[in-house]
Amino acid sequence: MNRSIASGVFSVVSAKVVVLVVTAVSTPLLYRFLGASAYGDYAFLLSAFAIYMIFVSSGITDGVRKFLAEDRNAANWSEHVVGFYFRLAIVLAIVGAVLLVLAARSGLVAAAFGEELTRYFYALAALVLSAQFRDYARKTLMGFGLERYSEPLKVLDKVGFVAVAIPLVYLDFGVLGALAGHLFASVIVAAAGLALVDRRVPLSCVFTRPPERFPRKRMLTFNSMSIVLVFLLMSLYHIDIVMLQRFRTSAEVGNYRAALTIAEFLWFVPLALQTVFVHSTSELWSQNRMRKITDLASRTTRYTFLLTGVMAVGLAALADVAVPLYFGSEAEPAIKPLLLLLPGAIGFALARPILAISQGNGTLRYPVVATGVAAGINLVLNALLIPLYGMQGAAIATSVGYGSMFVFHCWSARRVGFDPLADARLGRTALTTVLAGGPIVALAAAISNPWVALAVVPPIGFAIFLAFALLVGALDPTDPFEVLSAFPDPVGSTASGLRARLESLEDESSRNWLQTLLFGIGLSLLVSGLTLGVLGVDVRAVLALLSL
Structure with missing residues (x-):
């Protein structure tokens, strides 16, 4: 573009x-x-x-x-x-x-x-x-x-x-x-x-x-x-x-x-x-x-x-x-x-x-x-x-x-x-939607307070979706920066610099390490989301515990 x-x-x-x-x-x-x-x-x-x-x-x-x-x-x-x-x-x-x-x-x-x-x-x-x-x-x-x-x-x-x-x-x-x-x-x-x-x-x-x-x-x-x-x-x-x-x-x-x-x-x-x-x-x-x-x-x-x-x-x-x-x-x-x-x-x-x-x-x-x-x-x-x-x-x-x-x-x-x-990449994007849908729906079901659900689910759900999109290849790591690089400065110049850095990662082991990390994050989010949904855990209590 x-x-x-x-x-x-x-x-x-x-x-x-x-x-x-x-x-x-x-x-x-x-x-x-x-x-x-x-x-x-x-x-x-x-x-x-x-x-x-x-x-x-x-x-x-x-x-x-x-x-x-x-x-x-x-x-x-x-x-x-x-x-x-x-x-x-x-x-x-x-x-x-x-x-x-x-x-x-x-x-x-x-x-x-x-x-x-x-x-x-x-x-x-x-x-x-x-x-x-x-x-x-x-x-x-x-x-x-x-x-x-x-x-x-x-x-x-x-x-x-x-x-x-x-x-x-x-x-x-x-x-x-x-x-x-x-x-x-x-x-x-x-x-x-x-x-x-x-x-x-x-x-x-x-x-x-x-x-x-x-x-x-x-x-x-x-x-x-x-x-x-x-x-x-x-x-x-x-x-x-x-x-x-x-x-x-x-x-x-x-x-x-x-x-x-x-x-x-x-x-x-x-x-x-x-x-x-x-x-x-x-x-x-x-x-x-x-x-x-x-x-x-x-x-x-x-x-x-x-x-x-x-x-x-x-x-x-x-x-x-x-x-x-x-x-x-x-x-x-x-x-x-x-x-x-x-x-x-x-x-x-x-x-x-x-x-x-x-x-x-x-x-x-x-x-x-x-x-x-x-x-x-x-x-x-x-x-x-x-x-x-x-x-x-x-x-x-x-x-x-x-x-x-x-x-x-x-x-x-x-x-x-x-x-x-x-x-x-319709197949990969559809797979991303299916994989991310489970934990997002489970997370929403686990939160009893509607205002907390509206505040918590969208940002966490987006992070879950983004992780799976990168994991399955629906989205390349450089894609968001490529789109942003076409926009006016300072957004465009900053995004172009970040994109160049990502593209310079030629070491295959670095790429494999990144994919492994994303897989671990995605899997942990999936398991935790489904667990919360099945057990009906109140997320407010979890957040309060993490804030101690």
Whole structure:
């Protein structure tokens, strides 16, 4: 991973960490203030809105990000791209808002979703306008490689939402208060984002007609394929919520959404990679650097599997502790769906960077086919299982759909021209997850105090997982430092020095000694963890004894 891509990833990951923290704090407050039933209505409205916005904005945001990132020699290329997509954004935003208002006034919304939800669609119509320009501005900045501006805007969006929505919901404005928070935040971000774009390319370019050789047809074709691709992706995210609302109560929808929220915490780094790779790999594709693309894809797959694997094991071990503490006792029914969702969430996390690299190529035929097959499996299973098993059925169906994304997108990647499994070491990483899972789960079960479990299990569990990853060869000792060396100084220079020292260990006996040491540590952790779990030893007593 070169330094330019790494800096983009670093900017996106930093913003996503902040957003993750704000979301982690605000989501349980929304759940508690709204209650499971109203939170279910709110989750359904956001899912319906996300699917609707696919046809309003997805082709625009993906298109402007990709084509701005391409290295073109045409005169005023950036101005023409920005103006072309800005005109398209204005037209589609107005049409999208008007159609929502007409659907609400004509009774179509009431017939489809119930009279009580109709009033919310007027707020969604206003949100169409603001969200369109918010997303256009952010993705345009990303197309210019200005993640240092686009990602803080995402933080501003989340903070602005929380600052308005939480007080309004607390004051009993209910779902309308939450939607008002989204509207306020998107207006602020759209205004700030467009001002930043105007500093790079004057927005007056919207009135400039591009030359005849400007690839309008290719852009519109890419838009069409992007809309299909994003629609299929969004169906994986939201079709379970929409169908569950149709067959079950709003309270069950709310608890299922709570389970999804926790499972989606696995995706924050893969999402960052996906966000950056679309436009960053466009340049690699344009230079025909196939070996670099394969190396980037396969190592990203390995690192993503390792990271999401340890997070999934930790969430599974602490699910019965974390869910009631996080959302309240009313959310205890969300524990089982969460456990069922975790395997699929890992598969979807692995598929995200692969999909992004395929998108960077610009040929969307195979990614669309792969996503379409996974979305079809997800739709059919949800239709079969939700009426019978409710949110457990939705979790099983969605997990299978998520997991199949990885399989189908590996096939798609090879058709596009790169191999995401070349250095993925899937077998070793899976073995690491299985070996580390035992002691981590046993350690969590042995701790009776939930707060102590939340404080102790994550760091010790990560150490256990890292030891096994090094032991079985899923992770080389130099790998973490190689990744960190691409980041800005002083992190990059320090990591490079440490990496060089490790690589200088040519003595085979030194390497064997290191592996033996790691094996001993891993084995002792495994035995001690299982012993604690079987005997039910209170870890607090052990820690108190060690502190004497």
